[in-house]
Amino acid sequence: MARRKNKELLKFAEEIGGEEAIEVIKALEKKKEATDEEIAEMTGIRVNTVRKILYALYDNQLAEFRRVRDKDTGWYYYYWRLETKRLPEIIRARKMQELKRLKEMLEEETKEVYYHCGTPGHPRLTFDEAMEYEFRCPLCGEMLMQYDNSEIVKELQEKIKKLEKELGIKA
Ligand SMILES: [Zn+2]
Structure with a gap:
């Protein structure tokens, strides 16, 4: 996987499940395909947590599994692997969402006049x-x-500009 793409995957993983999600992804990258228990063993993360992270990745279409039935015990084993084909699309959708949020914040900041006591x-x-x-300030009465x-507005505008550039959107 390309380095930049990998960085974005890890960033996304962190949002989903923190450091532990990053460890799960690294384990999957190393082993290509693994059961939840194998990942738990590799990472030292509790199997319940591993499972939760795997399902969260699956929900976000970043992981797939293959179900295999053990002939002797009749039990099913799930072999998980990363699925990053849709990653660029997913990242783009998330950035669009972030852009929308920032624009709403900017609108809020520019349409209102705010008052503050200075503390x-x-x-x-x-x-x-x-x-x-x-x-009068409801807390201190000043x-x-x-x-x-204006600083907040400037900061928001800069963030919006940067995101629009990343997304290839002309303002
Ligand atoms: Zn105050």
Whole structure:
């Protein structure tokens, strides 16, 4: 697998199941095909957790399994493998989703005027909310001042621009 693609797969895996998901993927890459118990043994992760991660990968169409019946015991064994054919598509869909979220955040930031007392951690209020509190901070009672969100707006705009470039979208 190409290095960049692999990096994105691992990043995605981390979002699904943290460090443990990364270990599961690495084990699968090494062994190509493995049962949940083999992966548990290879990684030292509990088999229940391995199974949960495998199903999460399967749900995201990043893993497939082959079911094999043991002739003697009649038990079924599941052999798992990574399926990365659809990875670029999946990553693109996720980035589109992130872009949508950022644009909504930007809209929220630019359509509202915010008020704040100046103490970090105290709530930022919209104009309507500030009115309700008679322009006093609900936590400390200090006067509320118009909050300069230009840094936040700039940051959001930059993130949006970067994502659009990655996605090949012209703004
Ligand atoms: Zn305050």
